[in-house]
Amino acid sequence: MTPVVQLDGVGHRFGSAANGVAAVSDLDLAVRRGTFTTLLGPSGCGKTTTLRMIAGFIRPTSGRILLEGTDATDTPPERRNIGMVFQSYALFPHMTLTDNVGFGLRARRRPAAEVRKRAGEALELVGLSHAADRKPGELSGGQQQRVALARAVAIEPSVLLLDEPLSNLDARLRVQMRQELLRVQRETGLTAILVTHDQDEALQLSDTMVILNGGRLEQQGDPRTVFPAPANRFVAQFLGYDNFPEVPGFGPVTIRPEHVRLTAAVTGEEAATDSVELAGTVADVTYQGSHCLIGVDTAGGRLNCVHPGDDFRPGEAVRILLPRHRLVELADAHTPAGAR
Numbered sequence: 001m002t003p004v005v006q007l008d009g010v011g012h013r014f015g016s017a018a019n020g021v022a023a024v025s026d027l028d029l030a031v032r033r034g035t036f037t038t039l040l041g042p043s044g045c046g047k048t049t050t051l052r053m054i055a056g057f058i059r060p061t062s063g064r065i066l067l068e069g070t071d072a073t074d075t076p077p078e079r080r081n082i083g084m085v086f087q088s089y090a091l092f093p094h095m096t097l098t099d100n101v102g103f104g105l106r107a108r109r110r111p112a113a114e115v116r117k118r119a120g121e122a123l124e125l126v127g128l129s130h131a132a133d134r135k136p137g138e139l140s141g142g143q144q145q146r147v148a149l150a151r152a153v154a155i156e157p158s159v160l161l162l163d164e165p166l167s168n169l170d171a172r173l174r175v176q177m178r179q180e181l182l183r184v185q186r187e188t189g190l191t192a193i194l195v196t197h198d199q200d201e202a203l204q205l206s207d208t209m210v211i212l213n214g215g216r217l218e219q220q221g222d223p224r225t226v227f228p229a230p231a232n233r234f235v236a237q238f239l240g241y242d243n244f245p246e247v248p249g250f251g252p253v254t255i256r257p258e259h260v261r262l263t264a265a266v267t268g269e270e271a272a273t274d275s276v277e278l279a280g281t282v283a284d285v286t287y288q289g290s291h292c293l294i295g296v297d298t299a300g301g302r303l304n305c306v307h308p309g310d311d312f313r314p315g316e317a318v319r320i321l322l323p324r325h326r327l328v329e330l331a332d333a334h335t336p337a338g339a340r
Contacts, residue, residue, distance in 0.1 A: 002069040004159050004191045005031040005054055010063035011215075012049055023049040024215045026063070031159070031193060035207040036185050038194045042238070046215035047195045051161050054193065056080050068158060078107075083152030083190075085165045089144045091136040097123060097147050098132045104155040122150035125184060142173045146180065153188060160185070162194040166201065178204050199239055203227060211235055230254065232331045245322065246300030247276050252330040259326040260305040262294060265317040275321040278303075282316045296320060 007029040013020035024046040031037050039047035052058040054065060056077035064073045072080060083104075091100050102119035110118075123129045126146040136144050145165055152160055162181070166174045182205055185192045196202055202209045203223045210220040219231040230236035233244065233252065241254040265279065280296040280303065287310060294305045294312055303320060312318060 001033065003030040003066070004033050004068060005029070005193065006066040006069075007050075007054075008064050008066070010050070010053060010060045010065060012046075012053060012058060013061050022215050024053070024060075024212075027212075027215075027217055029210060029217075029220070031191060031208075033191055034189045036182070036192045036194070036205050037208045037210060038196055038202040038206045039210050039212060040196055040199065040202045040238075041212035041218075042197060044214075045212040047197075047212050048163060049215075050212070051163055051193065051195050054159070055082055055084055055161055081155070081158045083155055083157035083160045085145075085148045085152045085160070085162045087164045087167055089136070089148045091144060091147055091151075093136055096133050096135060097128060097139075097150075100136065100147055101151045101154050104151060108155065118154050118156075119150075122154040123147075125153065125187065126150045126180070141169055142177055145169065145177060149181070149184060153184065153190065158191065160190045160192040162192060164195050164197070166196075166198075174201075181205065211238065213238075229328060230330065236328070236330060241328070243303050244301070245278065245298065245303055247278075247322065247327065250276075250327065250329065253327045254330055255322055255326050255328065257293065257304040258306040259323060260303060261321040261323070262296070262305050262307055262312060263319045263321065265319050274325075275323050276327070278320040278322065280318055280320050282312050282314050282318055284314055285310060285312060 007027050010024060010027045011022065012024045013022050015021055027050065039050055041047050049058060053060050056075060060073060064071055066072060067080060092103065098119045101122050102115040105115045105118060120129060120132065123132055126149055128143060128146055128150065131139065136147065166177050169177060178201055194205060206223050208220060209223050209226055211218045213234050219226055219235050227239055230239055230241060236254045241256055243255045243257060243260065245253065245255065247253055278298050280298040283295040283297045283302065286293040292307050292310045294307050296303045296305060296318060298320065
């Protein structure tokens with residue numbers, strides 16, 4: 001099946017070819033119809049530049065962009081049939097919700113009756129049909145974001161682009177809006193690409209997550225494949241792995257804090273055959289409600305452990321058990337993993 005969006009060796013440099021800065025380098029990406037893809041990474045990794053190239057706001061300096069199998073590298077934004085939801089909502093304050101949602105349709109010179117019908121359907125989809133005659137200033141931030149989503153959906157785009165649309169919302173509302181985004185995408189069958197720096201957001205929403213670093217692809221794939229098997233140290237750290245122990249007989253490895261086990265340092269106790277055992281000293285204990293986060297100093301550096309109780313104290317000697325099946329072997333920290 002032809003991808004809805006395909007990037008072939010796409011790159012972009014800001015400034016001159018000799019002295020410019022590479023924002024995106026040699027990026028390959030194929031987005032399947034009806035899927036939710038997230039571009040994930042820290043600030044400055046190239047994810048927003050990538051989104052803006054797909055939208056047509058920035059032209060690639062190398063490679064090509066195909067939409068529905070057709071080369072659209074030089075196609076202007078208004079001819080790409082792309083819906084976009086911005087971080088800032090970008091609503092017209094003097095217009096009603098109906099007029100805001102119908103704006104894109106009017107720009108496409110759709111008949112007035114069709115504009116009213118589709119704007120009404122889009123508002124109903126996001127649960128705001130009762131507020132159709134209100135102005136954006138009368139709504140909460142979450143409601144304004146839903147209006148922006150309805151406006152993008154109303155034009156029935158080939159692909160829906162979302163540029164960190166939830167970053168201005170408080171934590172609880174952000175979680176609610178994630179669920180709303182996913183519901184709308186699933187109900188409409190739209191192909192969606194979301195830019196985010198929030199790993200939880202990417203894990204919840206993605207069919208495919210694409211992790212970028214310095215403009216280059218580090219790893220992409222189903223979250224259920226990527227999360228338990230980060231390809232290298234950068235990906236592991238970005239996904240919340242903060243333990244990188246030196247384990248005899250292993251190369252570079254990582255392990256999540258919730259998979260590290262602690263026991264008292266009892267002399268003569270038999271070693272566990274299914275785990276790698278290290279010795280350490282408790283450095284700090286942080287109470288976190290349902291558990292404690294315990295930092296342990298070892299000969300190879302600090303390890304963090306999620307422990308169900310607070311029965312260890314700073315300065316106490318402990319045995320650290322690292323289950324072998326939980327150790328994730330890593331590639332070199334600077335080796336991108338591509339589609340691994």
